[in-house]
Amino acid sequence: MNEYKERLSVKQTVTNKVTGEQITFIETAKDTNGEYLLIEVALPPRGKGPPLHIHDHFEEEFEVIAGSLTVTLGKTKHLLVTGERCVAPLRTPHTFTNDHDHPVVFRVRLTPPSKFEQSVRIHYGLMDDGLTDEKGNPKSLAHTALVLTLQNTLIIGIPLWLQRCLFGLIIKRARKKGIYASLEKYTGQEV
Numbered sequence: 001m002n003e004y005k006e007r008l009s010v011k012q013t014v015t016n017k018v019t020g021e022q023i024t025f026i027e028t029a030k031d032t033n034g035e036y037l038l039i040e041v042a043l044p045p046r047g048k049g050p051p052l053h054i055h056d057h058f059e060e061e062f063e064v065i066a067g068s069l070t071v072t073l074g075k076t077k078h079l080l081v082t083g084e085r086c087v088a089p090l091r092t093p094h095t096f097t098n099d100h101d102h103p104v105v106f107r108v109r110l111t112p113p114s115k116f117e118q119s120v121r122i123h124y125g126l127m128d129d130g131l132t133d134e135k136g137n138p139k140s141l142a143h144t145a146l147v148l149t150l151q152n153t154l155i156i157g158i159p160l161w162l163q164r165c166l167f168g169l170i171i172k173r174a175r176k177k178g179i180y181a182s183l184e185k186y187t188g189q190e191v
Contacts, residue, residue, distance in 0.1 A: 014124040018136035020044040023120055029113035037113035040065065042105050049096040052156040058110045060088045062096065067104030071096045080106075093156045118187045119150035125186030142174035146183075146191070 013024040027038040043049070052072065062071050063085040071078045071086050072095050078086050088094035098104045110116050122143070126132050131139055138144045145167040154160050174180060180191045 014121060016124055016136060017127045018132070018134070019047055021047060021049075023124075025117060026107070028117055032113070034112060036109055036111040037116055038107060038109050039117075040105065040107050042103060043069070043096075043098045044103055045098060045101045047098040047104075050153070052093050052095045053153045054091050054093055054156065054160075055088075055114070055152045056091050056154070057152040058112050058114050058116075059090050060094070061109040061111070062086055062088070063107045063109075065105040065107060067098070067102055067106075068100050069096055069104045069106050070099050114152045115150040116152075118189075118191065119147045119153075121186045122150070122183050122191065123147045125183070140179075142170055142179050143183075145170040146174070146180060150191075 013022055015022045021044070022042040024040040024042075025037070026040055027036070029035075029037050032038075062069065062080065064080045064082050066082055069080045071080060071088070072093075073086065073088055074093055080086060096106075123132075123136075123138070126138050126143060127136055131143070133139055138147060148154075148163075149167050149171060154163050183191045
């Protein structure tokens with residue numbers, strides 16, 4: 001019964017208030033016994049994804065459902081149309097954009113799922129509560145460190161060792177201060 005109540009209290013689709021991007025959780029880590037996460041992303045015309053980044057704990061597979069999506073892997077741009085796929089392997093710098101005047105819908109499979117779902121729910125929840133800046137970045141460095149760490153995202157252009165070290169220290173301090181207790185409302189579970 002508690003699991004059923006937990007599922008009802010957490011929305012299947014969340015929206016980025018700044019970009020208009022919508023993410024629908026199709027198969028969660030819980031649904032797949034921690035094997036993968038499958039999300040569907042609706043990106044508005046001329047919509048941009050995150051900055052160039054890497055993940056060193058999971059790979060992402062992109063599949064376009066409708067429209068056209070540009071996926072950048074390293075220095076190479078790949079234009080994907082309906083039905084086409086591409087994979088961003090571990091440690092490969094990547095990002096995505098919608099360079100067109102029509103929306104795109106695509107699916108992303110993250111294997112294994114990391115804590116990507118929790119990170120998105122926290123980030124978009126912070127937006128809903130006005131706790132991000134005009135670009136959608138969390139105002140709190142403790143929140144930024146947690147979101148990026150949960151989704152195993154390291155931004156290209158900033159030394160990776162520095163991000164890991166700094167975020168680790170910030171998160172440890174924030175946990176000691178109880179800063180993350182209020183974020184449970186976004187995920188339905190302890191963060």
